[in-house]
Amino acid sequence: xxxxxxxxxxxxxxxxxxxxxxxxxxxxxxxxxxxxxxxxxxxxxxxxxxxxxxxxxxxxxxxxxxxxxxxxxxxxxxxxxxxxxxxxxxxxxxxxxxxxxxxxxxxxxxxxxxxxxxxxxxxxxxxxxxxxxxxxx
Numbered sequence: 199x200x201x202x203x204x205x206x207x208x209x210x211x212x213x214x215x216x217x218x219x220x221x222x223x224x225x226x227x228x229x230x231x232x233x234x235x236x237x238x239x240x241x242x243x244x245x246x247x248x249x250x251x252x253x254x255x256x257x258x259x260x261x262x263x264x265x266x267x268x269x270x271x272x273x274x275x276x277x278x279x280x281x282x283x284x285x286x287x288x289x290x291x292x293x294x295x296x297x298x299x300x301x302x303x304x305x306x307x308x309x310x311x312x313x314x315x316x317x318x319x320x321x322x323x324x325x326x327x328x329x330x331x332x333x334x335x
Contacts, residue, residue, distance in 0.1 A: 202257035203250065210247030217241035281321070288318040 201207045217240030224233055250256045263269060295311035298304045 199252060200254075201251055202254050203260055205251075206247045206257070206260065207251035210244045210249075210251060213240045213244030213247065215244075217244055281325070285318065285321050285325075288314055288321065292318055 217237045220233060220237035220240065224230075224237065250260060292311060292314040295307040295314055298307040299311065
């Protein structure tokens with residue numbers, strides 16, 4: 199038995215192990231519909247990925263799809279959009295926490311504001327660093 203796509207094989211092993219771990223926890227704590235749905239999905243997707251990684255024909259097709267220019271463009275655009283949305287959401291939550299402390303006087307909003315502020319300025323700094331790096335090349 200030869201592994202043709204190691205990335206999919208490792209992801210499949212991780213998802214299968216996660217599903218089995220969730221199954222053992224569910225046996226000890228009891229089953230609920232959310233946990234059962236998640237563990238079922240983890241097991242099904244993990245087994246499918248392991249099967250695809252062990253098949254030469256399916257692995258070749260997966261590698262060709264991964265190398266496709268359109269797939270790469272979609273991945274880059276979606277990652278950029280997700281980063282922009284994360285920045286906006288973090289900035290809004292920072293503003294809400296600051297307003298919550300100033301208007302209502304909620305003490306718990308101060309540490310949350312610190313956390314959102316650190317995340318927001320880290321994202322801004324990383325974006326600036328990436329722009330400077332790629333503009334220099």
